[in-house]
Amino acid sequence: MRFGMPWPGRDVAPEAEQAGVGAFCAGDFVDRDAYLTLAEIVSGTETALAGPAITYAFARTPYAHATALRQLHAQAPGRLFLGLGSAAFRINRDWFGVPGDHPVDRIAETAGAIRAWLHAENGARVQYSGEYYSIDADVRAPVLGRLDIPVLLAGFNTRMAATAGRVADGVIGHGLFTRSWWDAVVRPAVARGAAESGNTERPLEYGWIITAVDDDAPERAIADARRMIAFYLTVKTYDPYVAHHGWQEPVAQLRSAFRSGDTEAMTAAVTDEMLTEIAVCGTTSEARKALAARAGSLPQDIGFFAPPSYLVSRRRRAAYARASLGLLDVIPATS
Template identity: 75%
Template sequence: MRFGMPWPGPGVAREAEQAGAAAFCTGDFADHDPYTTLVEMVANTERALLGPAIAYAFSRTPYAHATAMRQLHAKAPGRLFLGLGSGAFRVNRDWFGVPADRPVARIAETVDVVRAWLRAENGEKVQYSGEFYSADADVRAPVLGRLDIPVLLAAFNRRMAATAGRVADGVIGHGLFTASWWRDVVRPAAGDEGTEHGWVITAVDDAAPERAIRDARRMIAFYLTVKTYDPYVAHHGWEGPVERLRAAFRAGDTDAMADAVTDEMLADIAVCGRTTDAKAALARRAGSLPRDVAYFAPPSFLVSARRRAAYARASLALIERESQ
C-alpha cells in the first residue's frame, strides 16, 4: 500500500514527496485539463507515480489520450499511468456533444484503441476495427515504439468493475468506497489480478476539527445526490439518510445535507477531524483501502482552494506515519 494525493501544486507536492508520498493524480473538469496539469506534475516531481484519475474517456479521441501520455513518458519514463472514466451521460451529451449510449462497451473499446497507439512499434500500422472506433494509421515518422503505460478504469458499479478486470490493468475506486463495497462488489467483479487505486475523503485540521468533519460530511452528501450510486446506497441500507440529503440538495440547504450524513456513513467513508482522530480512522480502515495506492483527497464541495491546500498539507502527517 502506497499513499499519495490529488495534485496539490508544486509547493505542497515537494513537501509531500519528501514526506513519502508515492503518487499524485489529477482530475478532469470544466476548469482544469488533466494533461495540462500532468505536465506540471512531471516537471515538479522526481520519483512519484503520476497520472489522471481520471480523464474523461470520451471527451478526447483514443489517439489524443495516447499521444499525450507518449509525449509525457519521455520526461517521466516508468512513472505514468492513465486513468479513464466514462463520465455521466448528461456530461457526455451536453458538455462534449459526443455519443453517450452504452458507456461500458464504449470504454472497453477506448482502452483497446489507446493501447494500440501506445504499443505500436515503429514501422507498424496502428490498426483497429470495432463498433465505436476504427484506425488504419500508417505513421511513417520514427516516433513510436512500445510503451507499457498502465491503463486503469474508474469503476463504481459491478459492470464497470468487471470491464476493468477484463480489459484494463486495474481499477480506480471512488471516494465513497467502503470496506464492504470493495469486498462484496468491486473485487469479486474486477478480480484480484489488477492494480487498485482509490480516493479517500480526507479532512484534517487540529485547529478546527469540527469544520473539517463538516466539510467531509458535505462532500459525502454531495456525491450521494447522484442516482448512479443507488445500488451502493441500497447495499449499505442508507436509503433514509440519502433521501433526506437529496431533498436538502434540491432545497439548496447545504447544512441539512451535511446533517443527513450519519456517523456510521462518516466513519465508513472518510478520514477526518484532528490528526490523532484521522490516524485512528486510517488504522481502522486498513482493510477498506485500495491495495496499491490510496489518495488522501481533500473535500472540494464548498471548500476554498486555500482550505483544500491546508487539508492536503495536514494529510502529510498521515503519509509520514504510514511511510515509517
C-alpha cells in the same frame, strides 16, 4: 500500498514528495485539464507516479489520450499511469457533444484503442477495429515504440468493475468506497473480469480516500467531509451502493435538501456511520485512528488522500493536503 494525493500545486508538492507521497493524480473539470496538470506534475516531481485519476474518457479521442501520454513519458519514463472514467450521460451529451450511450462497452473500446497507439512499434500500422472506434494509421515517422503505461478504469458498480478487470490493468475506486463495497462488490467483479480475459496478473487497485484534517478547526474539517459525501450521493448512479449499505433514508433526505438548495441540511443528513465508513477526518490524532481502522478497506496499491472539494476553497484544500502528510506512516508503505 503507498499513499498519494491529487496534485496539491507546486507549493506543497516538494514537501509531500520528500515526506513520502508516492503518487500524484490529476483530473478533468470545466476549469482544469488533466493532461495540462499532469505536465505540471511530471515537471515538479522526481520519483512519484503520476497520472489522471481520472480523465474523461470520451472528451478526447484515443489518439489524443495516447499522444499526450507519449509526450509526457519522454519527461517521466516509467512513472505514468492512465485512469479513465466514463462520466455521466448528460456530461458527455451536454458538455462534450459526444454520444454517452453504452458507456461500459464504449470505455472498453476506448481503452483498447488507446493501447493500440501506446503499444505501436515503429514501422507497424496502428490498427483497432470495434463498434465505436476504427483505426488504421500508417505512421511513417519514427516516433513510436511500445509504451507499457498502466490503464485503469473508474469502476463503481459491478459491470464497470468487471470491465476494468477484463480490459484494463486495474480499477480506480471512488472516494465513497467502504470496506464492504470493496470486498463484496468491486473486488469480486474485477476478479471475474480478469478471469474472463485470462489475465493472471493481479489487477491494480488505486482509489480515493476523502481526507480532511485540521487540528485548529476539526469541526469544520468534519463538516467538509460530510458535505463531500452528501454531494457525491446526490447521484442516482450510486443507488446500488446506497441499498447495499442500507442508507436509503439518509440519502433520500440529503437529496431532498440538495434539490431545495439547503446545504446545511444536506450535510447534516450524512450519518456518523456513513462518515466513519467513508472518510478520514478531524484532528490528526482522530484521523490517524480512523485510517488505521480502515486499513482493510483501502486500495491495495495506491490510496489518494483526497481533500473535499465541494464548496471548499483552493487554499483550504491545500491546507488539508499538507495536513494529510501526518498520516503517511499510519500504514507501512509497500512497493
